[in-house]
Amino acid sequence: MPDTVPLARSFTERTEVLMPTDTNHLNRAFGGRILEWMDVVASVACRRFAGRQVVTASIDHIDFHAPIDVGDVVTVESYVFDTGRTSVSVRASVRAEDPEAGEEWEVTTAFFTFVALDDDETPVEVPDVACPDDDQRGLRDLALDDRREHREALVERIDAEQEGADG
Numbered sequence: 001m002p003d004t005v006p007l008a009r010s011f012t013e014r015t016e017v018l019m020p021t022d023t024n025h026l027n028r029a030f031g032g033r034i035l036e037w038m039d040v041v042a043s044v045a046c047r048r049f050a051g052r053q054v055v056t057a058s059i060d061h062i063d064f065h066a067p068i069d070v071g072d073v074v075t076v077e078s079y080v081f082d083t084g085r086t087s088v089s090v091r092a093s094v095r096a097e098d099p100e101a102g103e104e105w106e107v108t109t110a111f112f113t114f115v116a117l118d119d120d121e122t123p124v125e126v127p128d129v130a131c132p133d134d135d136q137r138g139l140r141d142l143a144l145d146d147r148r149e150h151r152e153a154l155v156e157r158i159d160a161e162q163e164g165a166d167g
Helices: 031-050 134-166
Strands: 004-006 012-017 054-059 073-083 087-098 103-116 128-130
Touching: 012 031, 031 054, 031 073, 031 087, 031 103, 073 128, 073 134, 087 134, 103 134
Parallel strands: 004 128
Antiparallel strands: 012 073, 054 103, 073 087, 087 103
């Protein structure tokens, strides 16, 4: 196993047309289907990076910021931006588009943590992330900044809920 692997090796993208079977009763994307797509794309990114099987350990808080309607094009993009000893941190983002209208919008971003496994399904060490060029450093910085903002927003939300419950 190499000591480092370039972030670019993990970059993975999936594009789908939102079909009626992927929607809720309002004919908009079913959140569970979007989460499934994110989990699959994130796991492929991790497998490419680690060169071995991985399992989902956690998904950070997720908010959907905009709907996706039947017929919209959905793109899920993911890449590894950080590692622990046996864990891999991945940014997964979703955007949608209406090609006929020429419109594109951000839907959600989430952060996944996967654990790499050996053939006996025991956690195994992973390489460090290398960012040999400005593009890869930019992606890593974006993920680190986004994750920090996600966590700060979550803490604020929890604090506000606690104040509401106490008041």
